[in-house]
Amino acid sequence: MAPPExxxxxxxxxxxxxxxxxxxxPVLESETLNTLAGGRLYFKCENFQEGGAFKARGAANALxxxxxxxxxxxxxxxxxxxxxxxVARAARLRGxxxxxxxxxxxxxxxxxxxxxxxxxxxxxxxxxxxxxxxxEQFIRDTxxxxxxxxxxxxxxxxxxxxxxxxxxxxxxxxxxMVPVGGxxxxxxxxxxxxxxxxxIHMVGVEPAGADDAYRSFTSGKLTGNAHxxxxxDGLRGALSMRTFGLIREHVDEVVTxxxxxxxxxxxxxxxxxxxxxxxxxxxxxxxVLENLVDVRDQRVGIILTGGNVDLDALPW
Amino acid sequence: MAPPExxxxxxxxxxxxxxxxxxxxPVLESETLNTLAGGRLYFKCENFQEGGAFKARGAANALxxxxxxxxxxxxxxxxxxxxxxxVARAARLRGxxxxxxxxxxxxxxxxxxxxxxxxxxxxxxxxxxxxxxxxEQFIRDTxxxxxxxxxxxxxxxxxxxxxxxxxxxxxxxxxxMVPVGGxxxxxxxxxxxxxxxxxIHMVGVEPAGADDAYRSFTSGKLTGNAHxxxxxDGLRGALSMRTFGLIREHVDEVVTxxxxxxxxxxxxxxxxxxxxxxxxxxxxxxxVLENLVDVRDQRVGIILTGGNVDLDALPW
Numbered sequence: 286m287a288p289p290e291x292x293x294x295x296x297x298x299x300x301x302x303x304x305x306x307x308x309x310x311p312v313l314e315s316e317t318l319n320t321l322a323g324g325r326l327y328f329k330c331e332n333f334q335e336g337g338a339f340k341a342r343g344a345a346n347a348l349x350x351x352x353x354x355x356x357x358x359x360x361x362x363x364x365x366x367x368x369x370x371x372v373a374r375a376a377r378l379r380g381x382x383x384x385x386x387x388x389x390x391x392x393x394x395x396x397x398x399x400x401x402x403x404x405x406x407x408x409x410x411x412x413x414x415x416x417x418x419x420x421e422q423f424i425r426d427t428x429x430x431x432x433x434x435x436x437x438x439x440x441x442x443x444x445x446x447x448x449x450x451x452x453x454x455x456x457x458x459x460x461x462m463v464p465v466g467g468x469x470x471x472x473x474x475x476x477x478x479x480x481x482x483x484x485i486h487m488v489g490v491e492p493a494g495a496d497d498a499y500r501s502f503t504s505g506k507l508t509g510n511a512h513x514x515x516x517x518d519g520l521r522g523a524l525s526m527r528t529f530g531l532i533r534e535h536v537d538e539v540v541t542x543x544x545x546x547x548x549x550x551x552x553x554x555x556x557x558x559x560x561x562x563x564x565x566x567x568x569x570x571x572x573v574l575e576n577l578v579d580v581r582d583q584r585v586g587i588i589l590t591g592g593n594v595d596l597d598a599l600p601w
Numbered sequence: 602m603a604p605p606e607x608x609x610x611x612x613x614x615x616x617x618x619x620x621x622x623x624x625x626x627p628v629l630e631s632e633t634l635n636t637l638a639g640g641r642l643y644f645k646c647e648n649f650q651e652g653g654a655f656k657a658r659g660a661a662n663a664l665x666x667x668x669x670x671x672x673x674x675x676x677x678x679x680x681x682x683x684x685x686x687x688v689a690r691a692a693r694l695r696g697x698x699x700x701x702x703x704x705x706x707x708x709x710x711x712x713x714x715x716x717x718x719x720x721x722x723x724x725x726x727x728x729x730x731x732x733x734x735x736x737e738q739f740i741r742d743t744x745x746x747x748x749x750x751x752x753x754x755x756x757x758x759x760x761x762x763x764x765x766x767x768x769x770x771x772x773x774x775x776x777x778m779v780p781v782g783g784x785x786x787x788x789x790x791x792x793x794x795x796x797x798x799x800x801i802h803m804v805g806v807e808p809a810g811a812d813d814a815y816r817s818f819t820s821g822k823l824t825g826n827a828h829x830x831x832x833x834d835g836l837r838g839a840l841s842m843r844t845f846g847l848i849r850e851h852v853d854e855v856v857t858x859x860x861x862x863x864x865x866x867x868x869x870x871x872x873x874x875x876x877x878x879x880x881x882x883x884x885x886x887x888x889v890l891e892n893l894v895d896v897r898d899q900r901v902g903i904i905l906t907g908g909n910v911d912l913d914a915l916p917w
Contacts, residue, residue: 306629332875333875552912555912556912559648559649559653560875561875561876596872596915601913601917
């Protein structure tokens with residue numbers, strides 16, 4: 286059976302499925318940031334999400350979409366970031382095993398996060414090939430289900446639930462800005478937002494050092510990130526055919542920002558919103574701060590994707 | 602005319618007076634922090650208050666309690682911290698001049714905060730005597746009204762409004778913990794909370810390096826802080842007769858915490874709540890983290906007083 290496509294309906298179903306299993310996160314505003322921007326900025330705070338990142342949504346939707354029978358050998362994924370912890374958490378809620386393959390050079394905090402949710406950590410060499418090989422072996426040997434971090438319609442639909450909440454809370458949004466890494470968030474959110482509000486201006490923002498979405502979007506041909514280099518470690522992944530297709534359909538504009546702009550934006554948001562966000566979260570606001578987009582008189586939703594930061598290694 | 606005493610009624614009146622002029626701040630919880638503590642902790646986030654600190658409440662109540670006639674020469678205060686910016690902000694809302702006397706060694710961010718609200722900064726030598734002398738001269742020369750940071754019933758009543766909001770949102774609170782500096786917050790909050798809920802357990806927490814409230818509370822005699830030394834720069838002040846009296850009447854327990862505990866608590870709150878708080882805000886939670894109080898099975902309100910931190914000089 287082919288997995289269902291991502292639609293407003295599948296996102297609405299995801300929302301019901303994950304209700305009570307993830308948080309409805311708050312939306313923050315700051316007078317100072319509004320004045321600086323010349324428009325109204327509404328920050329959707331997924332840094333307050335369970336596990337500290339929006340990934341909780343997609344993982345919960347994936348795990349609760351699957352039958353107990355399908356899940357009898359548990360789930361497996363590979364991740365150096367927030368997705369691993371999110372899958373471990375969703376698996377614990379679902380009462381099944383989670384094997385998380387992690388590069389041996391992941392930070393202590395990331396290992397700790399996966400383990401704190403009862404996930405079983407398996408270390409591998411720090412290459413994509415090694416991660417995929419080890420995950421595939423688990424799938425073959427145990428029959429565990431693979432939960433991809435973004436190339437999965439259930440995961441994408443879960444991330445799309447953010448747009449439903451945000452548009453409910455701020456119905457008058459005229460713009461919506463999201464960071465783009467592998468494109469799961471951008472796909473889900475843009476599908477929901479554009480279906481509900483065809484006139485909304487959807488903007489994806491990417492670090493210039495990992496600009497595959499920009500190049501793919503501009504050329505019309507899917508291209509990868511050969512050597513991603515950015516402080517926004519959640520955005521080093523590259524689009525898949527599926528996320529590229531959804532983004533082409535629903536996103537109006539893809540913008541890239543410099544490393545300096547990302548760090549400056551992160552610091553500005555810490556200072557004025559008084560919240561902790563990770564570098565990837567600061568990427569859309571970086572485009573506003575650098576005047577790469579004109580948001581004057583717009584009502585702009587900005588998704589802050591996560592707040593998992595090493596407090597001993599801040600980028601300024 | 603003697604200023605009115607602080608009562609539940611004056612605090613309720615303050616709430617109406619400042620409504621729309623300060624924020625109703627959110628209350629945050631964290632599963633991890635609850636598990637660590639063995640009780641339920643409700644964090645009242647005054648770091649999200651206008652100007653980044655609870656001081657906005659007392660200043661707004663003071664300014665809007667005074668007639669235009671009384672305010673014709675504006676207001677004056679001295680402050681190295683959040684009170685100066687709060688007075689500047691309230692004065693702007695009220696449409697009157699604010700002169701803020703500040704020690705010349707205050708941080709650039711503090712000067713900037715006062716100026717951003719239209720306050721006029723006057724620098725003085727970094728001693729209490731110099732601050733008081735300059736402020737007194739303005740009062741004498743101009744007829745401006747002095748707004749004391751805490752030894753003022755209107756300021757105390759303003760700070761007390763935090764307790765009204767918190768008890769409305771979490772009526773089942775059994776404990777309430779606040780940091781103690783000059784005692785304005787502790788006085789107002791404890792007056793409101795104990796009047797509404799006589800059974801609530803009120804705890805004041807102080808840095809061991811500025812423990813005048815602890816010594817005064819224990820000995821029954823008001824004593825000062827000769828040489829306050831603490832990272833919690835908002836808590837270096839000493840109780841006045843007025844705040845000491847209110848605290849003796851309404852607070853059940855005063856606890857002191859070490860500098861190490863304060864920094865550890867601050868970091869733990871940053872990490873798990875994903876919010877930015879200043880060291881003074883972490884002081885009550887430090888007592889929980891160090892097991893200096895037994896909050897097991899309690900429902901504990903904790904007031905996080907502010908979020909104005911120098912991001913280039915974190916204490917870890």
